[in-house]
Amino acid sequence: DTAVSQTPKYLVTQMGNDKSIKCEQNLGHDTMYWYKQDSKKFLKIMFSYNNKELIINETVPNRFSPKSPDKAHLNLHINSLELGDSAVYFCASCRQAQETQYFGPGTRLLVL
C-alpha cells in the first residue's frame, strides 16, 4: 500500500545509454514532480505535472523527457546518459499546489 512508488530503486548503466524511471502514486493526487538530489544532498525540482499537463520545466537538458500517461503515473526518460546524471531521483505528488508533497523512496542512478 505504498503511497508513492518508484522503479527501479537502483540503476547502474553505461554512459550513452537510454534509461527510464517510473513513478506511481495511489493517493489520488493531481500533481506529480521529479526532483534530482546530487551527491551533496541538494534537492532541485526538475518537472511538475498537473493532471497530465506539464506545469514546471526547470532548466533541464533536453535529454530528460517526462511522460505522464495518466494522473497516477509520471515517468522520466533519459537519453544519452552522462556521468553528471548520477544522482538520486525522487518522485513526489500532492493534492494541489502548496499542499504537502509526498515523496517516493528514490531511484539511485549511477552512470559509469
Added chain:
Amino acid sequence: AQSVTQLGSHVSVSEGALVLLRCNYSSSVPPYLFWYVQYPNQGLQLLLKYTSAATLVKGINGFEAEFKKSETSFHLTKPSAHMSDAAEYFCAVTPQGGSEKLVFGKGTKLTVNP
C-alpha cells in the same frame, strides 16, 4: 523568487540535548514553509508545515517550528534529542497562491551522540 538558507550543514548534539536547526527564507510574497526529514537511503517525509495559521507549528516526533516574519526565520526545534532523530533535515519554501514550485535549502545533517 524564493530561497532558503539553512545555517550549518552539520549539527551535532548529545542525546537528550536541545535540537535547533536554523532556516531563513527569502520570499517576495507571503510564504508557506516546510520542514522535511530524510533518513539514510530513504525519501523525504514531512515533519511540519506553516501555512499562515498559527505561527508556532507542531509536527511529528516532538519537533516544532516557529514562523517569525520579522526575522524571516522558521527554525526547527526539539527539546530532547533521540538517537533516532539522526537524519538530514530540509527546509523548503513555496509562495502562497503562486506556482507550485517548492524550493529547498541545502539541508542540515543532524548527528546525535550517545
